Amino acid sequence: MNTQKMNMTLLDMIQHWDPLGYGSDAYxxxxxxxxxxxxxxxxxxxxxxxxxAIYEFSFEExxxxxxxxxxxxELLKVKNEAECTIN
Structure with missing residues (x-):
């Protein structure tokens, strides 16, 4: 997996995570x-x-x-797997 694809995969995972229940498009x-x-x-x-800290700063929760x-x-697993294939 190249770096660009890794970043897209990570960003997709992060954007679909809804830790505060505001809907995935709120973050x-x-x-x-x-x-x-x-x-x-x-x-x-x-x-x-x-x-x-990032979410607490933005949402005060x-x-x-x-x-x-x-x-x-989960994010580090994707990062580490991608780095193994990039090298």
Whole structure:
């Protein structure tokens, strides 16, 4: 999987995640921020904390860390699988 396809897959996953129940189209800005965080983090917990902070900043609601860790794990799995095929 090339980098562009990986980014599209990650962005699609992020945009369809609806942690606050506002509908998946409510998180466009946050999705881009989370995508950037995925590229900056290689571990689940630091990524989960960044995801939690991104949504808390925008919506002033805290998503439980467990929810953030689940999506972080899924995102990093795609990233790691893609990096294995890119190299």
């Amino acid at each position: 466009e800005t946050e999705a881009v921020d989370v995508l950037q965080a995925v590229h900056e983090c290689d571990a689940i917990k630091p990524l989960a904390r960044k995801i939690q 805290v998503i439980p860390l467990e929810k953030c860790m689940k999506i972080a794990e």
